[in-house]
Amino acid sequence: MSIISGRDTPFEVTVPLLVIGGGACGLVAALAARDAGVDVVVVERDALPQGSTSMSLGALCASGSAEQRRHGVDDGADRFFDDVMAKTGGHADPLLARLVGARSGPTLDWLSQKHGVPLLLETGWKPAFGHSVMRMHVTPGRTGQDLMQRLLSACQAAGVDILTSAHVTDIHADGERVTGVRLGRPDGSVEDIGCQALILATCGFGGNAAMVRRFIPTMADAPYFGWEGNQGEGIAWGQALGAALADMDAYQGLGLLASPAAIDVNPRFLIEGGIQVNRLGARFAHELEDVSGAGARVIAQPDGLAWVIYDQRIHESCASLPQYVALREAGGVRQADGVAALAALAGIEPAGLSATLAQVATHIADGGVDAFGRRFTGPVLAPPYYAIRVTGALFHTQGGLVVDADARVQRASGGSLPNLFAGGGAARSIGGPGPSGYLPGAGLCMAVTLGRVAGDAAARLLAAT
Numbered sequence: 327m328s329i330i331s332g333r334d335t336p337f338e339v340t341v342p343l344l345v346i347g348g349g350a351c352g353l354v355a356a357l358a359a360r361d362a363g364v365d366v367v368v369v370e371r372d373a374l375p376q377g378s379t380s381m382s383l384g385a386l387c388a389s390g391s392a393e394q395r396r397h398g399v400d401d402g403a404d405r406f407f408d409d410v411m412a413k414t415g416g417h418a419d420p421l422l423a424r425l426v427g428a429r430s431g432p433t434l435d436w437l438s439q440k441h442g443v444p445l446l447l448e449t450g451w452k453p454a455f456g457h458s459v460m461r462m463h464v465t466p467g468r469t470g471q472d473l474m475q476r477l478l479s480a481c482q483a484a485g486v487d488i489l490t491s492a493h494v495t496d497i498h499a500d501g502e503r504v505t506g507v508r509l510g511r512p513d514g515s516v517e518d519i520g521c522q523a524l525i526l527a528t529c530g531f532g533g534n535a536a537m538v539r540r541f542i543p544t545m546a547d548a549p550y551f552g553w554e555g556n557q558g559e560g561i562a563w564g565q566a567l568g569a570a571l572a573d574m575d576a577y578q579g580l581g582l583l584a585s586p587a588a589i590d591v592n593p594r595f596l597i598e599g600g601i602q603v604n605r606l607g608a609r610f611a612h613e614l615e616d617v618s619g620a621g622a623r624v625i626a627q628p629d630g631l632a633w634v635i636y637d638q639r640i641h642e643s644c645a646s647l648p649q650y651v652a653l654r655e656a657g658g659v660r661q662a663d664g665v666a667a668l669a670a671l672a673g674i675e676p677a678g679l680s681a682t683l684a685q686v687a688t689h690i691a692d693g694g695v696d697a698f699g700r701r702f703t704g705p706v707l708a709p710p711y712y713a714i715r716v717t718g719a720l721f722h723t724q725g726g727l728v729v730d731a732d733a734r735v736q737r738a739s740g741g742s743l744p745n746l747f748a749g750g751g752a753a754r755s756i757g758g759p760g761p762s763g764y765l766p767g768a769g770l771c772m773a774v775t776l777g778r779v780a781g782d783a784a785a786r787l788l789a790a791t
């Protein structure tokens with residue numbers, strides 16, 4: 327993983343625009359560039375493009391979308407900006423927060439209307455975790471895999487070339503100007519492809535244990551539940567070319583990884599009134615405050631485990647969520663008619679669970695706020711009860727290359743690198759430092775929004791040169 331420096335490198339093939347990484351960011355960037363008439367090649371290390379995008383719940387936040395307007399949701403760039411700044415205590419990059427607030431909704435509309443990737447408002451995701459309005463959008467299949475399949479179909483229809491089983495190992499550069507990439511094939515052969523501009527859509531560094539230990543030491547021993555191929559190479563190349571990095575300790579953790587089934591549990595179980603307890607039956611946090619910091623909090627519980635507790639009403643409301651269907655098939659859901667029976671089935675201290683449910687019922691009855699600051703509004707949980715055993719994990723990293731409003735990678739010494747763009751997990755996100763500024767849906771939001779911004783801007787750069 328290095329920069330190969332040289333002038334006039336003789337490439338067999340040179341294309342105007344190369345995109346490294348075939349996840350949501352790379353595919354959306356390629357679609358935007360194709361719309362502008364640019365010949366673009368996406369280079370993807372895997373035989374089938376999947377990435378963290380395919381592992382995700384496929385729910386992305388966006389503000390000012392046609393779908394929100396259709397549902398009467400009053401949202402826009404200012405409101406999004408305010409939510410981001412409130413969530414991060416003012417530590418998010420204001421330029422990015424404004425950019426994403428203004429461009430995310432229109433990007434979803436463009437994907438839906440121009441490229442046949444419908445992104446519908448997920449009305450089951452009530453405002454929570456820092457979103458002040460409903461702004462989660464999903465494709466009809468409500469999974470990351472469905473989103474990926476639709477993006478791949480859109481790319482095929484638009485004439486985007488995707489080179490698979492092509493692991494980019496090095497970048498060719500003349501000074502700080504990228505001139506091409508070197509890629510390795512599974513049979514050991516090596517190819518060099520020239521380009522006039524490059525978009526880094528290689529996601530973050532969650533799959534690189536050494537980088538996680540260096541930048542996020544608190545999660546160095548946590549399970550990683552993201553795409554293994556995301557090794558932070560794009561970030562390292564950018565830095566080697568002189569780019570600035572920011573918020574490198576930012577990440578999305580989640581305290582909702584079903585154990586041992588390793589299936590991502592949708593936060594809707596909590597949003598709709600469920601709670602999370604530890605082995606002693608005790609709650610340990612405001613479940614709707616910090617979706618990402620919950621990863622470390624769950625790991626800190628006895629045996630590193632927690633249980634999501636909910637009832638029949640919530641079960642029915644979430645019953646058709648694809649991940650929940652899969653979890654039930656995997657035997658990851660416990661159900662019982664009484665609290666003691668559920669506790670015995672799940673392995674939770676019965677007296678503790680009983681006391682906790684009684685406390686929650688009291689909070690609902692008196693309309694008060696609990697010790698963690700949560701105000702329960704829903705109906706009291708009623709039998710039959712359900713439990714899902716979960717653990718915490720690192721899902722993806724959120725720090726990365728500093729980009730401007732055109733997704734151009736910024737030098738540490740100031741100004742833009744001449745022909746390098748980045749988006750998605752390769753770029754710094756809008757969560758500020760650490761885990762707690764992460765807004766649900768921001769990972770995919772940054773991937774598609776910055777992907778489009780990068781594709782548009784790269785096309786303009788190519789047209790001007």
Ligand SMILES: Cc1cc2nc3c(=O)[nH]c(=O)nc-3n(C[C@H](O)[C@H](O)[C@H](O)COP(=O)(O)OP(=O)(O)OC[C@H]3O[C@@H](n4cnc5c(N)ncnc54)[C@H](O)[C@@H]3O)c2cc1C
Nearest residue numbers: 347349350351371377378379382383494750751767769770
């Ligand atoms: C379990 C899980 C659930 C999640 N749920 C959500 C959610 O519901 N909502 C949300 O907003 N976010 C969610 N996220 C985060 C979200 O998935 C990511 O933020 C988003 O997918 C990033 O998109 P990307 O295109 O940057 O990266 P990816 O989709 O990971 O794509 C990067 C691609 O680059 C390729 N690549 C990397 N290095 C190279 C190289 N050197 N050469 C060639 N190819 C390379 C990889 O193989 C990969 O295909 C979740 C993440 C996980 C792990």
